[in-house]
Amino acid sequence: MNYYSKHITNLIDELKRLPGIGGKSAQRLAFHIINMPEEHVEHLADTLVTARKNIRYCKICCTLTDEEVCPICSSDRRDHSTIMVVEQTKDLAAYEKTGQYYGVYHVLQGSLVPSLGKGPDDIRFRELEERVQKGDIKEVILATNSSLDGEATAMYITKKLKPYGLKLSRIASGVPIGGELEYIDEVTLSRALDGRIEL
16 A cells, blocks of 8 residues: 555655665655755756766776766876776775876776676676777786675686786785774685785
8 A cells, every 4th residue: 555645656666776775765865855945856857867868988998977088098197007997987986085096997887797697798898808909008907896796807807818918916805994803704814814915
C-alpha cells in the first residue's frame, strides 16, 4: 500500500535508483526537494539535464569532462611521460587533492570483474594501450583499488604492458594511520610488510 500520492512515490522510486540511496534516504531527499522553492528545483533539474548532455570522456585519458580534452591532459605543466591508472574519475580527484602527483592519468571507468564476466573490453584498457604504443610514456603507475577486482585489473595491465619495456609500478598499500593491527586482514598486513621502507 502506498502512503503517498503517485508523484511523491515516483520521486522516491527514482531517487532510490541512485547508488547508496536506500528507501529512507530517498524519502528524506524527496521531501526536501518538494519543500525547496520551485526555482531551486528547476535549477537542479536543469543542472542535471545539462550535465548529462554535455559531460563526456576526455579523448586522451577517458576521465569525465565537459571539454574534448580535460584540463589535466591539456596542461603543459604536467609530466606527460608518467601515467597513473585509476578506476574512476573520483579516484583521480582523490589523488589530485594530495597535491603530490604531477603526471597525467588514465581512467579505466571500471575494473575487471571476472566473476561477473566483465573483461578488458568493458573498461578503457584499449585506450591506455594506444597511449603506450605512441612511445612517449616512461612509467605507468597502477593505482587501482586493493580489492580483488582492482588487483586482477592491475595484474592484467602489468601482463599486457610489460612487453613495451616501460617502468610499471603499483601504489603501496598497507596499514592505515590509526588502524589497529588486530583488525586488519592478512593481505593488507602482507602488503604493508612487503612495502616497508628503511628508516
